Amino acid sequence: MPEDLVKILGKILGDDRILSDEISLATFSFDASNVRQMPDAVVRPTSEEEVGEVLQAATEHEFFVTPRGAATSLVGGPIPVEGGVVLDLTGLDEVFELDEEEGTVEAGPGLRVKELEEKLGGDFFLPIGLAGGGSATIGGLAATDAASSLSVSYGTMRNFVVGLRAVTPAGRWIDLRGYQAGGPRFLMDSILGSEGTLAVITRVTIRLARRPQVVTHSLDLLDSLDALALLSELAERGARPAAMDVFHRDVLEVAEGEQEAGARALITFTGTSECIESNSKILREVLEEFKPLSHDVLDGQLPDRNEPIIRAIKQAKQAAIFVSAALPRSTLRDIIPEIDRTASRYRVSTLTVSSVPLGWVTVGFLFDPLDDKLLGRAVSASQSAAELFAGNGGVLGFGTGIGRTMAHAFAKHRPEAAAAFALLKKVFDPAWILNPGKIVPTRGG
Ligand SMILES: Cc1cc2nc3c(=O)[nH]c(=O)nc-3n(C[C@H](O)[C@H](O)[C@H](O)COP(=O)(O)OP(=O)(O)OC[C@H]3O[C@@H](n4cnc5c(N)ncnc54)[C@H](O)[C@@H]3O)c2cc1C
Numbered sequence: 089m090p091e092d093l094v095k096i097l098g099k100i101l102g103d104d105r106i107l108s109d110e111i112s113l114a115t116f117s118f119d120a121s122n123v124r125q126m127p128d129a130v131v132r133p134t135s136e137e138e139v140g141e142v143l144q145a146a147t148e149h150e151f152f153v154t155p156r157g158a159a160t161s162l163v164g165g166p167i168p169v170e171g172g173v174v175l176d177l178t179g180l181d182e183v184f185e186l187d188e189e190e191g192t193v194e195a196g197p198g199l200r201v202k203e204l205e206e207k208l209g210g211d212f213f214l215p216i217g218l219a220g221g222g223s224a225t226i227g228g229l230a231a232t233d234a235a236s237s238l239s240v241s242y243g244t245m246r247n248f249v250v251g252l253r254a255v256t257p258a259g260r261w262i263d264l265r266g267y268q269a270g271g272p273r274f275l276m277d278s279i280l281g282s283e284g285t286l287a288v289i290t291r292v293t294i295r296l297a298r299r300p301q302v303v304t305h306s307l308d309l310l311d312s313l314d315a316l317a318l319l320s321e322l323a324e325r326g327a328r329p330a331a332m333d334v335f336h337r338d339v340l341e342v343a344e345g346e347q348e349a350g351a352r353a354l355i356t357f358t359g360t361s362e363c364i365e366s367n368s369k370i371l372r373e374v375l376e377e378f379k380p381l382s383h384d385v386l387d388g389q390l391p392d393r394n395e396p397i398i399r400a401i402k403q404a405k406q407a408a409i410f411v412s413a414a415l416p417r418s419t420l421r422d423i424i425p426e427i428d429r430t431a432s433r434y435r436v437s438t439l440t441v442s443s444v445p446l447g448w449v450t451v452g453f454l455f456d457p458l459d460d461k462l463l464g465r466a467v468s469a470s471q472s473a474a475e476l477f478a479g480n481g482g483v484l485g486f487g488t489g490i491g492r493t494m495a496h497a498f499a500k501h502r503p504e505a506a507a508a509f510a511l512l513k514k515v516f517d518p519a520w521i522l523n524p525g526k527i528v529p530t531r532g533g
Contacts, residue, residue, distance in 0.1 A: 090149045097131055097173070100141045105132040105179075116156070116174045122409045122455070122463065123164025123492045127154070127174040134179045136196075136253065136290040142175060143288065144259030146521045153257070154523050155284035157228030158200060160221070162410040163491025165232065165283055169525035177227055180290065183207060191296040192250065194265070197227020197289045204294070212296035215242040218392055219487075227289045233281030235487035237331035237391045240445040241358065242297060246280040251293035254279050256286070257517040265293060278512065283489045285509075285523045286516040300358040302330075304389045305371060308349035308381040312336050312424050312442075315353045316417075318378055319444045322355075327370040329445060331356040331391045336424065336440040338431070342454070343400035349381050353444075354391045393441055397452060400439050408439060408452030409470040411494060413482030417447040426476055427451055434469035436462065448486055449477070471497065478502065495529040506533045 097106045107130040117126045133139050146153045152172025159166050168174050180196035191212035201214055202222040215238040234245045251265040264276050279287050315334040335352045357367040401408055431438045439452040451473055455466035474494045478484055478501030484494045499506045506528050520531050
């Protein structure tokens with residue numbers, strides 16, 4: 089780390105956009121995970137060119153740079169785990185083009201989803217928008233290839249990005265704006281989801297979806313495994329949910345106290361009124377066999393995978409370490425009870441939510457930040473869960489990114505993928521200065 093770091097940065101940005109006092113640095117030392125590390129400095133560029141110049145200086149003078157959006161990451165993505173400079177991109181929030189007919193927007197990466205949707209009025213929405221409660225930035229969503237319950241029918245964030253501009257650590261620009269899917273998609277796809285380790289996204293063009301008609305059925309079931317059987321039965325009879333989230337017993341008990349239900353399933357249908365009605369009819373028929381403890385119909389309501397988890401965390405007055413993966417659906421039946429066993433082995437409470445059609449399971453291990461022993465057990469339990477997921481063929485980091493939290497498990501269980509990542513890293517970032525310690529824990533894998 090060069091001693092005259094602030095001086096080097098001062099040549100690129102005005103002094104008021106470089107933070108180096110302890111209090112400011114502390115506010116950039118955490119995200120929504122348990123990962124903590126103070127940066128040596130924070131820079132707040134207001135133009136794409138400044139971003140390029142900061143990266144070029146970092147390669148030349150060998151200091152680390154960690155890109156940061158709204159820091160809603162659940163896995164330590166924007167935390168400068170090796171120190172160095174945090175690149176705060178929230179100042180790059182300009183809207184360059186807005187097409188209200190088509191629902192496309194070209195904007196800086198710092199634009200937040202809430203602001204984006206407001207600008208487009210009520211007709212369009214970003215089906216991935218609930219990640220981070222709407223306060224996540226479009227750059228952060230693109231960098232993590234964020235997912236939502238609706239990814240069953242809409243795909244992940246990469247399906248909404250139709251163009252981008254990014255800059256590599258050597259200050260080289262990658263301009264893929266104005267292309268539509270079918271163009272050089274593979275170039276865009278190497279940057280989307282790379283969690284700010286290969287290039288910094290400085291502009292994104294997003295095509296939003298038209299808001300659909302929607303009905304969500306909320307069912308309290310005796311057991312989580314009933315939800316798996318329910319989905320198979322629906323599929324057999326030709327019903328296709330646009331989303332199906334299951335909140336497991338741990339979430340319900342922490343959020344609402346002891347109860348009869350072992351799981352709550354939210355099953356969402358979208359489309360025309362006829363399509364929703366025919367799917368809902370099949371569901372009602374299936375429920376005659378499954379006999380849920382309760383059944384509410386939430387007309388017009390999109391599913392929110394996060395709300396019950398946030399409610400549970402508030403209720404517990406604790407924080408949580410999250411581990412997330414997309415697993416082969418056939419493994420869910422064994423994985424869910426194994427998570428319970430992991431929790432009792434480490435004597436920690438969990439919050440488990442799964443999106444059944446995607447095989448996507450997210451588990452939060454609760455801890456009290458003031459209790460070091462409990463934090464240690466929660467960290468061990470989360471590592472154990474990451475290994476469980478990876479060992480069962482899971483795609484680690486689906487719907488969160490791998491970040492820091494799952495980097496060890498990724499490198500250990502996916503050595504070929506980790507080696508492929510190192511190969512790409514060599515091309516984009518030969519000095520390995522961009523967001524080190526993420527996706528893989530060290531330069532050596
Ligand atoms: C309550 C809650 C619910 C959540 N639910 C979901 C969910 O359902 N699905 C989901 O996918 N995620 C979810 N998340 C995680 C988080 O919201 C997403 O990962 C989101 O995409 C992060 O956006 P951000 O702007 O906060 O980025 P940050 O957290 O600041 O950064 C995330 C990563 O992206 C990199 N990055 C940020 N901006 C750029 C850029 N312009 N160029 C290059 N790299 C960049 C960072 O270095 C970091 O690695 C949730 C988080 C919370 C707190």
